[in-house]
Amino acid sequence: MILKNFLFLNIRSEKNIIRIFKNELEHSKLVFNGSSGLLAVSGGVDSVVMAHLFLSFKKKFKLNLAIVHLNHCSRNGDSDQDESFVRQLADSIDVPFFSERWESHQESNFEENARKKRYAFFESKRSEMNYDWISTAHQANDQSETILMRLINGSSYRGLLGISKEKGKLFRPLLGFSKQELINYSKVNGLRFRYDSTNDDNYYDRNRIRNTIIPKIEIINPNFNETVVRTIRNFNEINCLIEEQVRNVYSKLVSISEEGYFKINCKGLKNIPLLIQKELIRAIANCDEEIWRGYIWDELHNFLLYSSTGNILKISNKIRILKDRDYFLIREISTAENSSHIFPKDSFPPFQIDFSRFSFSMAFAKQEIHFSNDPTIEFINYNRLKGSLLLRKWKEGDRMIPLGMKNQKKISDILIDEKINRFNKEDQYVLTSNDEIVWLCGLRLDDRFKVSDSTSSVVKINWFKK
Secondary structure: OOEEEOOOOOOOHHHHHHHHHHHHHHHOOOOOOOOOOEEEOOHHHHHHHHHHHHHHHHOOOHHHEEEEEEEEEOOHHHHHHHHHHHHHHHHHHHOOEEEEOOOOOOOOOHHHHHHHHHHHHEEEHOOOOOOOOEEOOOHHOOOOOOHHHHHHHHHOOOHHHHHOEEEOOOOOOOOOHHHHHHHHHHOOOOOOOOOOHHHHHOOHHHHHHHHHHHHHHHHHHHHHHHHHHHHHHHHHHHHHHHHHHHHHHHHHHHEOOOOOOOEEEEEHHOOOHHHHHHHHHHHOOOOOOHHHEEHHHHHHHHHHHHHOOEEEEEOOEEEEEEEEEEEEEEEEEOOOOHHHHHHHHHHHOOOEEEOOEEEEEEOOOOOOOOOOOOOOOEEHHHOOOOEEEEEEEEOOOOOOOEEEOOEEEHHHHHHHHOOOOOHHHHEEEEEEEOOOOEEEEEOOEEEOOOOOOOOEEEEEEEEEOO
């Protein structure tokens, strides 16, 4: 047996832990009667105590539990023993066990890479097996270490919100307990656990904070962990007020453009505290919290204060913000529409090509032609087309003869004249024939391809936004 008296709980100090844990389950938005959850168990004391507590309430809450474990293939085989221990633990309490082996081939950032891999594995298994939530064993000491690391490395106020009790499908019910409380609990209940010797290695920043810095802080304040917990609670209360302000500002100043990106009125934004401005951008961008490091906040701070029309700030690999005259525009970076499309003349029309934001269609005009001022619909002289047609993104140096003009004009100048913002410029396509631009899609027809009285065959082309 790995666990001694696994279900027998009758010590007063232990009862407080049980009572608080039960309260966490009852007030959780993730855990509900009959729900299923993965317990992330490393084999250390924290996760073993977590498994013990969950098992104590398995029947009461009708929980369907399983244990998940990532073997980091490290510490000269000790990680294999960890996996074996956790597997035996799962067997002894009769719950399913899922594990995966992962070996890092990068010496740098091992802890960060391992953490990302763990969460990715846990989530993939949760999704694959259709579990409702994942529980990890983070406790109060982890909070203190995390807060100090964020202060040292630089953080916005959000970094002082600490580790979230619930985030997405993640549940962390032990955040209210100190490491020593969990150790005492394990002793009272005779729980065995594994010890990771790398926790003593001060090569890693978190270990240095845990083993060196926090003990010195506790000389000044022996209740440092409790102080951190109170501070986190205070900052979370402040954050509730900030989020309410952000919601109010969003409803007044934010709209969605025809192209599908967010527009923020700059004039209205100037009257809003800068912190609320930044939080509004963060809420719209909806990036992982890891993106919002101190330097990103600094760059966003300066961008909001000093940017001019045409300036772009890349917030992440997916999100950018553009200053465009009276608006800030925010949109996701799309790489899906960079392809070109070639159409041999003898193979068209009709046809239609769909992009994520636009559609292009081409068909012979079989009825009487009705010209309009709508630039998204044009009629072209089919007989003027030579060879294959090419639909592609415009590029610097492109020129055309706009309808009604005699001389060529740079595409870039036309886009400037039309006050096309940088985001829309990136989405701008041209239709070409034999390297001549037929149409600046949705904006201008080339005069050389216009329909005249002598035109015998007419093609209708359409570029419309979704």
